[in-house]
Every structure is written in C-alpha cells, then in structure tokens.
Amino acid sequence: PIDVKEMQGMLIEALGSARASSLAVESLWTTLCRARPGLEDMVLKRKVDGSGDEVEMAEEEFTLGKKEWLGIVQDVLEYGRLSTGVFGRVESSFKDDHAQHAALPPHYFYVPESDPDPDRATIIKSMMPRPAKRNETKKYKQYYWKPLGKVSRWDSEDAM
Numbered sequence: 358p359i360d361v362k363e364m365q366g367m368l369i370e371a372l373g374s375a376r377a378s379s380l381a382v383e384s385l386w387t388t389l390c391r392a393r394p395g396l397e398d399m400v401l402k403r404k405v406d407g408s409g410d411e412v413e414m415a416e417e418e419f420t421l422g423k424k425e426w427l428g429i430v431q432d433v434l435e436y437g438r439l440s441t442g443v444f445g446r447v448e449s450s451f452k453d454d455h456a457q458h459a460a461l462p463p464h465y466f467y468v469p470e471s472d473p474d475p476d477r478a479t480i481i482k483s484m485m486p487r488p489a490k491r492n493e494t495k496k497y498k499q500y501y502w503k504p505l506g507k508v509s510r511w512d513s514e515d516a517m
Contacts, residue, residue: 359401364433366477367393369443372467373481379447379464382431386423389430397426434465442471 371388372380380388390397400418421429437444445468449461469485472478 359429361433361436364429365437365443368430368433368437369467369472369477369481372444372465373469373485379445379466381462381464382427382434383462385434385465386427386430397423438465441473443468443473 367389368385371385371392375388377384398420400420434444434446438446445466447464447466449463467481469478469482472481
C-alpha cells in the first residue's frame with residue numbers, strides 16, 4: 358500500500374530542507390506531516406478474506422496510527438541506508454537516567470553522493486541550508502553533562 362520510493366523521496370526532501378543536519382525518526386515524521394497534512398489521515402486499503410476463498414475478496418479501508426507510521430518511516434530509512442546508502446545513521450551512546458537507561462533514538466541524515474537519482478541529489482544539495490555532513494559529525498558526541506550540585510561562587514582562598 359505504501360510506495361517505498363515515494364516515501365524515500367519525501368524523507369530526502371525533509372532531511373535536505375531541515376535546519377538540523379540530522380533528525381530522529383519522530384522529528385522526521387513531524388516534518389513530513391507539516392509538509393503534507395493529508396499524509397497522517399491517508400486512507401489505505403487492504404484485502405480481507407473471511408471465507409477462505411481466493412476468488413472473492415473484500416477491501417477494507419483503514420488509517421495508520423502514529424506508532425505504525427513511525428515504524429514505516431524507520432523501515433524506509435533503514436532500507437535506504439542498507440540498500441543504497443542514501444541515508445546515514447548516527448547512533449547515540451548516551452543513556453537517559455530517567456527512562457530506565459534507554460538509549461536515545463538514532464538520528465538520520467541524507468547522503469546526496471549515494472542518491473540513486475543524481476538530478477534529485479543536485480537539486481536537494483543546492484537547497485540544503487548547510488554544507489554536507491562532515492565525517493566527524495556522523496559520530497555521536499555527548500556535549501551536555503549533568504548539572505553540578507549547588508556550588509559556592511566564592512572560595513575562601515580567594516578572600517586573601
């Protein structure tokens with residue numbers, strides 16, 4: 358029901374036009390929904406066969422929830438990453454203390470050099486608000502540390 362190539366194109370457009378050089382799956386989904394408001398409520402059809410006969414099958418209409426859409430976006434990103442390398446992934450090594458040590462979600466970025474459509478790569482590259490992702494930023498870096506406890510601003514040694 359969902360065209361992978363079309364979804365890949367939408368994700369490439371979203372990643373190419375984003376201010377951040379890489380985005381998490383949920384951020385990408387939010388960006389897609391803003392760019393294409395009808396996507397979230399898109400009606401899909403599937404064949405339903407209650408009798409066991411293959412001759413006559415009814416169609417059932419349904420919409421996907423956010424969780425299912427996030428799974429589809431994740432699958433399309435992984436397919437693009439593994440098949441052509443059009444998407445890259447930055448894994449997080451940070452563990453969130455408040456979420457029972459759950460790892461933060463990976464961020465994905467667009468690799469125009471690996472895009473199977475060179476015309477699209479040229480156009481998206483020219484529209485990108487920043488230069489391509491550097492090799493060093495393709496690795497996860499922990500920049501933020503836990504805040505220190507209450508610290509005195511005045512040391513007694515400084516009073517001398």
